[in-house]
Amino acid sequence: MKYAALDFEVGNGSPISACSLGLSVFDDFRLVRREGFLIHPPKAAGKFHWGNVRIHGIRRQDLVGEPAFDEVWEQIREEVDGSVIVCHNAAFDTAVLCACLDFYHLPCPESQYICTVKVSQAVWPDMENHRLNTVAKSLGISLEHHEAGSDAHACGLILLEALRATGCADAEALAAHLGMRLGILGGAACLTSQEIESEKRPRPERRRQSRRRDPSYSRKPAAPKPAPKNTGKGDTHHERLFDRPAKH
Numbered sequence: 001m002k003y004a005a006l007d008f009e010v011g012n013g014s015p016i017s018a019c020s021l022g023l024s025v026f027d028d029f030r031l032v033r034r035e036g037f038l039i040h041p042p043k044a045a046g047k048f049h050w051g052n053v054r055i056h057g058i059r060r061q062d063l064v065g066e067p068a069f070d071e072v073w074e075q076i077r078e079e080v081d082g083s084v085i086v087c088h089n090a091a092f093d094t095a096v097l098c099a100c101l102d103f104y105h106l107p108c109p110e111s112q113y114i115c116t117v118k119v120s121q122a123v124w125p126d127m128e129n130h131r132l133n134t135v136a137k138s139l140g141i142s143l144e145h146h147e148a149g150s151d152a153h154a155c156g157l158i159l160l161e162a163l164r165a166t167g168c169a170d171a172e173a174l175a176a177h178l179g180m181r182l183g184i185l186g187g188a189a190c191l192t193s194q195e196i197e198s199e200k201r202p203r204p205e206r207r208r209q210s211r212r213r214d215p216s217y218s219r220k221p222a223a224p225k226p227a228p229k230n231t232g233k234g235d236t237h238h239e240r241l242f243d244r245p246a247k248h
Contacts (some may be wrong), residue, residue, distance in 0.1 A: 004025050005022075005023070005026070005156030008022075008093050008148065011045060011046075011053075012045070014044075016045045016103045017041045018069060024149075028170075034153055039072055041069075069100045073104075082111060084113065086113070086155055088155045089117050090114065097185070108186040112184055114183070116158045116159055119159065122180070123162045133145045136158065139158065141161075178192075
């Protein structure tokens, strides 16, 4: 089975502010490609937050002349498409990936994904915590934390160690062994057995409380909203709002 371990660093709270991407590709248990990319985010991503810069050390001015996400994606698309994507805290990295693909009108690859936070919690429950640096240190994996290329490589190695520890042949067998569900990029989330059970439970209905109103009270009709102006920055309101490039 082929795995594409991914890790993103972002400049602020926007998922389209991806400024670095790490990729490690494994064919079964063999590393076949390892790379790191700097990414020049679009203007719509906004200014970088000092808190993010303090974590990964990448400033916006450092990215002048670096390729945009769509150019980077073209270099790795074939590796990711059809592979099982591996991320540590996959909810974050897959959200960034999907947001960047959507911003540039790029199709989402048909890939499943697995979260190594959830895997490590199930396979090694007695660890102090299951942060990437803690798990990597416990397993003897070299890591330069928050350097995307190193983080992605460590994430892929954590999955391989989990396969060895459980005797599972691949990610699908591991998920079945742990009672997990593999996620689908742009679709169903990767869930643990407890999360799957919680998802199945019916949610209690909320009772609506009746409010007594003054019979003399009458609500004024809301004023009609003005139609949004066409700025020419895209073909939908979302695109105009975020200065998204128009779809070709």
